[in-house]
Amino acid sequence: MTAQVFFLAAFGLAAVWFGIVVFRTHSMVRSALALLFSQTAIGAMFLVMQAEFLGVLQIMMMATEMSIMAIFMVMFMMDPGGLGEMDMKHQRKLSLAAGVIAFLAAIGVSVFADWGPAATVVPSADEQLRMLGIELLGRSMLIFESAGLTILTAMIAATAVAVQMPAKKEDAS
Amino acid sequence: MSTLILVLFLLLGTYFVAVIEEWSVTGRLRPAGPVRAALRLLGTESVLARKPDRLFFEVAPVLLLVAAILSLAIIPLAPGLIVTDLATGALFFNAALAYVLVALIMGGWGPDGAYAMIGGWRFLGQLIGYAMLVVMPITAVAMRSESLSTVVIVQSQEQLWNILYQPLGFVLFALAGMAMAFVPPFDLPTGAGDLAGGVEAEYTGVRRLVFRLGRMVLILSVASAMTVFYLGGWLGPVLPGWAWSAIKILVVTALMLAAGRALPRVREASFLAWCWKLGIPLALVNIFLVGVLVLVVPL
């Protein structure tokens, strides 16, 4: 138990630290990869909490997602290497306020929400996997399907907005 | 005892992969080649490129090696001969090797060289192609075994190996695996003719040695995964399980490397086109066929 708590805390601190690094560096690529390792640390926390599938999934997904984010940073930013000492902090007051509120809200939820009785026995990883599958294909299916559809729509919409139509533009002007 | 065998497997496996790799390039089998090359790199200066992102440059080779070794942790060589039999083994394999991409991006960005950087980002493009083709055939494998545990996956092939049960999945997984290990003809991030070494171009000395080691373990890991998922892992007559595993892994490695050398390096654009226009539909067909088979023919 104590080892579990220790590792949980260690990975939690690592996640927070990498989160801070995101804003402390000048390099866009470093920033993106710091976010990656912050998310990986969260995945490791899942593993420590014996949520094997979630942990592995988090670790796997974040590696590719954040890498893709990194290349977008490089493509769109003029100084991705940070040689010009670019500042990553924008809208400081607003973001500070938003951060504090979100932090308090998270604390509030964790303290005041009714989590029900704590499980005395952790189900085996196999059992968890089966339960997760049944959950996903059962009452949560609608939520997941609509979330997936929303993301797909957003992706298509974003691409459509981003794509320039040079021919059309010339016609208009 | 089993720890010793596993360590031995890692070391000998890496050595044999290195020998086979050299054979695939030069056409000569030189048993002393890898040792000699390793010693040479040990003694060579480890040059730091100008204006590097030092952290990335240093971490990348280590991350590649660690990711590849971690992915080997779920490979069973024989019943009970496995580092950790995770309930999510097949997924874990994938998760560990996702960090190969991260290592290559870091190694590409780190040395501040154009060849390396292009190589690193190219691999990201390659991932967009192969990622789904690694996961989807594994899904079909897991459908048959009704588990993600690699041990159960091997046991599920007792009656019939997956290469015969789902040949389509094997072909897709083999190609995607080769792309994941960036062996020829998918060596876009490191191609000599395109990028003069690409991601590896700026690494010298010990750092290069670690990078090359990571590369060899990665090839070993992908070959092992093919063996476990499709070739029945340790299953085989007469010989003990670990021997069958070793033989199969070596044969798969040799075939993989030899086949790659007979083909011209793929174009990134056509690789993506094939993966998405042909590969993913085929992978879906494979999942469907396996689904029908699982329900109709319980083997």
Added chain:
Amino acid sequence: MFGARQSTPVALFAPLRRLVAGAMARDLRALVVPGADVALAAGLDLAAAGLALAEGPRQANVLLVILPLPAAMLKAASVAYAQMPRPRAVLVLGEGEITPLPEADATGAASQEGLEKAVATLRRAFAEGAFATEVSDFDAPALQTRIEYTCPMHPEVVSDEPGNCPKCGMNLVEAGGDGGHEHHHAAAQYTCPMHPEVVSDEPGNCPKCGMNLVEAEGDGGHEHHHAAAQYTCPMHPEVVSDEPGNCPKCGMNLVEAGGDGGDGHHDHAHHQHHGQDGEDAQVGWLERIEPGFMSMIELTEGTPRSSDGLQMEWIDVPFGPLFPGLPGGLTLDLTLDGDTVAGVQVGSAVAEDWALPDGGLDPDTFVAALGVQMRLSPVSYRLLACRALQAAAGITPLPDEDMLHDGALARERLAERLLWLAQMGRQLGLPRIESRAAGLSRAIREAAPSEIDALRGPLSGLVESLRKTPFLARRLRGIGRLDDQGVWSGPGGAGSDAATRLTARLDGVMADLAELKRAGGISTPQTPDVTGVGGHGHATVETARGPAHLHLELSAGRIVSASLDTPSNRHLPLVETVTCQAELADALVAVASLDLSPWEVRA
């Protein structure tokens, strides 16, 4: 050994050092200057001599120099040597000048025997002297003059050595590309807000990020320049000054503000605006949320967009003269937009000026010099010179002898086509094809007529396996298409792409074999005796790359004017056509498919 690695003389590690040095001696990786193709043309078998080909300078421990070489190539070689990790060695074959390279560790004649002897010497040198307590440093003069260190925030701070900026303590960085980019050091007027090292005479876009260049400090009064110009800091818009200078907050160069000075609306990005209402409204909105936010939409407004719609990712990448996928000596400077080629500059590091010295040349020297310069096809060009001399002197060649010369020409064409195939195999990652083609090319270059018959079988085998290599034709199809290119005179003709050019070259191999059979024998040309003769003459020979022409003017037995027209020189401008907007790998394949010989390029 001159390129030894420094090590402390700890006796404990001596056996380990010996072991490592011994391994190095038996695992030599060579970077060939000017290129592996020239080594092949010189009849060298590196693998048989125990040298593996290195992918680049970082992977090499031997620099194999095949002389003679022009100064530009030696300069590139010295840069490559400086990049090689120690322990490293220089192996020189042939005669000639090697400065600025350091002294050679082993030398030999430019023959297989000479190479093998030199490698043996080198092995001993490695085994005994790979590590030394005292090592001499090598600084390539080319690098010394090029590297300047400057502070990213204080561009006026320039130092010869890396270190920290005296003003702000930041690490100094290498000043950007001040080698071949003459516009950087020109009389400076415009600069990029993000890249202070980019300075240009003309307004335009930053080559690094595509932003509009702004007027730098010390600008000599531009026409639209208001007397009361205001200068502001790109990072701190609240800093406004009447005079150019540095920002007191961050030290960056101040840039000219939009001339609307003093209205309290200190928008640093405003100076690039075209004053449209919509944009102003947008700025106002952004200003309220975050004052001083550097919007890239505004900064890049109006700049030309590259094909993918992004402006800020251009990099200049040199390929060659020592790039493994291209002929040695060819320099290809690509401006890459992502991995698409946005611009290209092609040249040769081994080009010679073909001007004759005053008073002309005597024919023997001329023929010999041409043979030395055209390193990949000496026989063809010697024959060309001889035939032109004969034509100028009015000598009718004997038909029998002419046939034998045609045989020599066909043999060299064959060797050249195989050389190209080896190069292509290397570029596309087909090591089997590469080694077979290279071996055959080497064998056939000096083969006697009787030996060629024995090579027919392997040759047609190679051609067959190339025709059957899966995906090869598909890989090459559509790359480097030459539509309506009258300039192209090489294999495949107009409208060909890399795939049809490969097929045409394979057909060429079979045709050359037939030609060899018809010629019945081989004899290399001798310089005709043209003592005291005068006149004009013209000759053409068909090389593997296309026809080469030579016009000669003889006066009293001396060549007083010569005008040489080589296929590679004609085809060089096509590089731009075939690489324009191509993906990087495709662009390299396209350039290789043109089969350019940098030796045939006129300086």
